[in-house]
Amino acid sequence: MKAMILAAGLGTRMRPLTDHCPKPLLPVAGKPLIVHHLERLAAAGIRDIVVNVSYRAQQIIDALGNGERFGVSLTFSVEETPLETAGGLRQALPELGDAPFVLINGDVWTDFPLAQLTLTAGDLASLVMADTTDFHRRGDFHLDARGRLHAEGEPRLIYAGLGVIHPRLIADLPAGAIAKLAPLLVDAMQAGRVGGWHHRGDWVDVGTPARLAELDARLRS
Template identity: 85%
Template structure:
């Protein structure tokens, strides 16, 4: 299975740290955040990785190279302007191929066991979900007892920025268009084609300097 790391965002919430450095290259516990992802993917046996880049994307390409030093093989999907998540996936499909792939936000950190990620035969996606937080109390979706995700229902959980996606989910989108992923996932949920896991372990949305500092403290103390 291949993986795609989303790394094309502007990192506006992380300013001023991202004024001259793309968010995936911000250092935490002695290495860039995106390198933690590469190492964990390699440990899980996932070696073919696509990274989409846009804002200061050449810095990411230069820093990571072909990925050999991390035990992976990297390809980059360069977006002249950010294409949102679904648009970025659509552009990267020629690199990802026709099989389901792991999708990972570049600005999260989690100890979810990546080797567990899989997709049911008819599903378009399966998403890792976590408990609501102070900055997102409403949550995103409801996960039922059978492991199916729904737009409505209680209790609600947050999409953790990690999952498995079938290329079919975005294959019919127009190339080069900036399109969000959430509406496509909602349509797939309403068709009964999205599963999920409730992860009760460690997860951080590394979206602000404060959360980056908190993750640094957690990892270095641990």
């Protein structure tokens, strides 16, 4: 199975840290945040990885190279302007191929066991979900007792920025489209084609300088 790491965002919530450094390269416990993903993917046996880049793209490409020193093989999907999540996936489809792939947001950290990521036959996506937090009390989706995700229902959980996607979910988008992933996921949920896991372990949305500093201190200790 291949993987794609989303790393094309502008990092506006991380300013001023991202004024001169793209968010995926911000250091956490002595290494860039994205390197934590690369090393964990390699440990799970997932070594063919696509990274989409846009803001300060060349910095990321120069820093990571071909990925060999991290035990992976990297391909970069360069976006002249960020295409949002679904648009970025659509542009990267030629590199991702026809099989389901792991999708990871570049600005999260989690101890979810990546080797457990699978996609049930007939599904278009399966998402890792986490408990709601102070910064996102409403949550995103409802996970039922059968492990199926729904756009409506209670209680709600947060999409943890990690999952498995089937290329068919985004294949009908036109190339170069700027498109969000959430509406496509909702359509697939309404068709009964999205599963999920409730991860009760460690998960952090590394979206602000304060949360970055907190994660850095915790991992160092």
